Amino acid sequence: MAATIKDIANQTGLGLATISKYLNGGNVLPKNRDSIESAIKDLNYLPNSFARGLKTKRSKLIGVVLPEIDNSFLMKILTEMEYTLKRKGYGIFVSDCHNDKIEEIEAVNFFLSKGVDGIISVPLSNSGRHLQNAFAQNVPVLLIDRAIPALSSKVDSITIDNEGISYEAVKEQIIEKGHSRIGIVTGQDGTYTADRRLNGYYNALKDSGIDIDPDLVWRGDYTVEGGFAGYKALMTENPDMTAIFATNHYMTMGVLMAINEEKKKIPGDISILGFDAMDWLQIVNPALTIVEQPMQEMGRLAAEILMRRLLNGHDLPKQSIKLSAKLQIGESIGFVKKARESKKADQ
Numbered sequence: 001m002a003a004t005i006k007d008i009a010n011q012t013g014l015g016l017a018t019i020s021k022y023l024n025g026g027n028v029l030p031k032n033r034d035s036i037e038s039a040i041k042d043l044n045y046l047p048n049s050f051a052r053g054l055k056t057k058r059s060k061l062i063g064v065v066l067p068e069i070d071n072s073f074l075m076k077i078l079t080e081m082e083y084t085l086k087r088k089g090y091g092i093f094v095s096d097c098h099n100d101k102i103e104e105i106e107a108v109n110f111f112l113s114k115g116v117d118g119i120i121s122v123p124l125s126n127s128g129r130h131l132q133n134a135f136a137q138n139v140p141v142l143l144i145d146r147a148i149p150a151l152s153s154k155v156d157s158i159t160i161d162n163e164g165i166s167y168e169a170v171k172e173q174i175i176e177k178g179h180s181r182i183g184i185v186t187g188q189d190g191t192y193t194a195d196r197r198l199n200g201y202y203n204a205l206k207d208s209g210i211d212i213d214p215d216l217v218w219r220g221d222y223t224v225e226g227g228f229a230g231y232k233a234l235m236t237e238n239p240d241m242t243a244i245f246a247t248n249h250y251m252t253m254g255v256l257m258a259i260n261e262e263k264k265k266i267p268g269d270i271s272i273l274g275f276d277a278m279d280w281l282q283i284v285n286p287a288l289t290i291v292e293q294p295m296q297e298m299g300r301l302a303a304e305i306l307m308r309r310l311l312n313g314h315d316l317p318k319q320s321i322k323l324s325a326k327l328q329i330g331e332s333i334g335f336v337k338k339a340r341e342s343k344k345a346d347q
Contacts, residue, residue, distance in 0.1 A: 003043035008043065011042065018032055063119050064095070064120045065119065067097055069094065078299065079299065093116065095111070109133055118140045122145045123192075126192065128154075141154070142158070142305060143156070156306070156319045158301050160294070160322065161325065165200065165327070169291055170245055173329070174245070177334065178336040181241045182241070182245065183216045184201050185247065185251050186217075186251070194219070198217070218233055218234055222250055227250060228254035231244060231255045246273070256274075267331070274288045275290065275291045288328075288330045289328065289332050292326050292327070294325065297323060
């Protein structure tokens with residue numbers, strides 16, 4: 001016979017109210033939580049989510065809407081998010097929108113039809129049109145990685161300081177080594193992250209007295225193919241380019257493939273600054289200087305903020321959290337020839 005909440009109460013000596021609070025995602029004393037979790041394991045207790053949902057009017061499910069599921073950056077965020085939600089008794093539905101804004105709307109509407117308690121979105125739309133029905137039904141929404149500034153009063157959001165880290169990386173790691181012909185491959189115009197990383201690049205050039213050259217800017221699609229094509233196009237138009245900034249991990253991979261195809265040396269022939277410290281970079285030689293985003297922290301915070309919103313009320317002030325990224329310093333950015341000779345003369 002299946003174990004019940006009363007069996008847990010008998011084993012732990014705790015009241016039904018305390019156990020119910022834990023099972024519904026509420027906070028209980030650590031010693032009580034440990035006792036309940038131990039009893040659940042011993043008794044092989046399986047909660048009746050459907051019955052509990054009817055009683056509490058909560059499904060204990062969160063809908064997660066992604067532009068694409070075959071993306072290792074998003075998967076690292078999702079893994080941490082799911083782990084944190086699971087510890088609170090929540091599960092997730094995940095939808096791959098295939099980078100299609102119509103599918104994005106359909107995904108949100110599907111989740112709402114299943115009675116999800118909240119929506120987490122990495123938005124394609126920069127207007128938030130896909131979220132209108134969630135707002136109408138008072139379902140809390142959290143945006144991650146990409147914000148929609150016009151919705152800051154309606155949603156929680158977690159992003160990184162894309163502009164700040166791009167400025168720091170380009171100015172301190174590339175320009176200060178004497179580079180002035182610096183290419184950039186980034187995402188499509190209107191994409192939150194791409195626009196802000198490009199602004200950081202522009203501001204680093206301006207503050208260093210370097211003219212912005214549109215021929216050194218490639219707007220692609222955040223894919224390996226986009227990075228490959230972007231490098232090829234920039235190098236063809238700008239044979240004097242000495243450094244390149246690839247603004248996501250797929251474009252970083254594509255740029256590396258193009259450099260390898262041309263049998264060029266890093267950093268002797270071309271310097272490269274990459275984005276996202278993914279596992280595959282451990283096999284790249286020389287080690288890349290790369291922007292590292294706090295992927296696990298983003299996933300954990302997304303889950304925790306949405307849980308607080310569900311447990312403490314929808315009317316709390318919305319949070320727009322901007323996390324810091326950091327630089328992993330490698331050996332992929334060298335001094336340009338003139339800067340190298342000047343450095344030797346100073347010594």
